[in-house]
Amino acid sequence: MRIASSTLYQLGLASMNSQQGALMHVQQQLGTGNRILTPSDDPVGSTRALIVSQSNAINNQYATSRKQANTNLSMELNSLNSVTTVIQNIQTLVVQAGNGTMSDADRASMASSLQDAYNQLLGLANADDGNGQFLFAGYQSATPPFSKNGSGAVQYGGDTGQQLLQVDVARQMPTNDNGYSIFMSVQNTATYVASAPAGNTGTATFSAVSVTDPTNPDYGKNLSINFATDTVTGKMQYQLMDNSSTPPAPIGTPIDYTDGAGIQIGGLSLSVTGAPKDGDVVNLQPAQQAGTDIFANLQAAITALNKPIVSDADRAALSNVLATTNRKMANSLDNVSTVQSSVGSRMQELDALDTIGSNRTLNYKQTLSGLQDLDYYSAITEYYQRQTALQAAQQSFMQIQGMNLFKYM
Incomplete structure (x- = not known):
């Protein structure tokens, strides 16, 4: 059977190209550190790696959501801590205002201090996150939740919604509390x-x-x-x-x-x-029927303190107003403390979910490493094998080039 010189050349060239391609493939693996460069290298492994990568990306998004939720809850908790301090100061002032030895001027001064606390409390109720989003407005976060109407009474203009963030596979967490539930409500367990x-x-x-x-x-x-x-x-x-x-x-x-x-x-x-x-x-x-508006309660005390005491009946009326204010403030403080506890519990849950998410990320990385990472020892061995095979193919081609009958004529 006759074999043409061109066939020999083509076979030799094909062998060298094949060996060179295999060598370059190993070189790319060594350069990237990845075993799978294209899906054809390992179709099953590539599919599994894609699924794991997508799962890891979703897990990272949950981590981002948890970070945002923690930021929102931290700002809310800081504001509630300040609200607690203000309410406690109000309670102290109300108790002091009940001192029967005070003059009308003393009570007016006390009313002025309570008015300052009132304004401070209103400012905290309208706190924002620094980007114009109000913390206690529910879904209406672009507008201040509390404002005064024509008669000077504070009214709530937000809604009762809670913004939710998906912080894990099966967990949507409220990242805020509306102002109505904080400043206009009391707990069901509040006393008479x-x-x-x-x-x-x-x-x-x-x-x-x-x-x-x-x-x-x-x-x-x-x-x-x-x-x-x-x-x-x-x-x-x-x-x-x-x-x-x-x-x-x-x-x-x-x-x-x-x-x-x-x-x-x-x-x-x-x-x-x-x-x-x-x-x-x-x-x-019952506390829920006695007026749960913290601003209206405080305003009643301010108004009573600004009224001059003329008779014993006036003094008794003031004493009763202050006693009612003190009880309602205690109920409001309990309500704020309950919300604080809820915020703290959610932040604690976020910490636990972060730990779970970190462990999940580590597992995903380990799985991806097993699917994609290159075994350098095997790859280097294969590299030298391919290099030797390429050199052999080149030497064989050189020998084939020398097979010419004209050299012996």
Whole structure:
């Protein structure tokens, strides 16, 4: 069988190209450190590596979301810490304002201090993140959540939404709390609030309310203590009332009033001192029904302190307003503390998710390393083998070039 010289040349050239291509492939592997340069090198391994890379990219996005969530919650927590400090200062001022030795000027000065605290509290309620996004506006983060209406009362202009971030595969986390739930609400566990209407004309003042029997059938209702003189005996009496019903229903029969004696009503206990007059009332309301607006509560105290004291009735009215303010402020502080705890818990959860995410990233990297990373020992051995094979192919081609009959003629 005759073999043409051109065929020999083509075979030799093809062998050298093949060996050179294999050598260059190994060189590229050594240069990049990757075993798989193209999907054809390992179709199964390439597919698995792509899936792992995508999973790792998603995990990294979760990490970015957690970082943003942590930033938002940190700013909120800092603001809430300041709110707590302001409320505690307000409580201190309210207690000081109850000092019976103060003059009208002293009380006006105290009212001025409370007004400064009021403005500070309003500023904190309208805190933003430094980029014009308000922390406590819900979804309406582009506009200030709190503003004053025409009568000077603070109103909430945001909504009750919470912005969510996907911080892990199955976890969407709220990264803010709306201002209504912080400054206009109290916890369901908040205690009763005692208050006296502005129309009271006597000198009766009430003590703090304590819960004695939460199983009482009237517990949780809107209650009141109504004072009136017995037309027969001429003694001052009080009638316990259930204001939750329509019309309000009396609880039991009228009881003779004793200055400073304890009064039991609906599982609650308090004492009333002083001399009430006909028509005077002490209201006992669940905290959620007694007015939960922290700004309105504080404004009531400021207004009362700016009013001159002319009579003992005025002094009693101020004492009652301050007592109500103090109770409501305590309820507001408990509410803010609950939100603080929630924010802290979410930040703690983010730390735990970060640890899990870091471990997941490490696993992904190890898997990718097993699929893609080059075994340098094997690659260097193959490199020298390919190099030797290429040199052999080159030498063979040189020998074939020398096979010419004309050399022997």
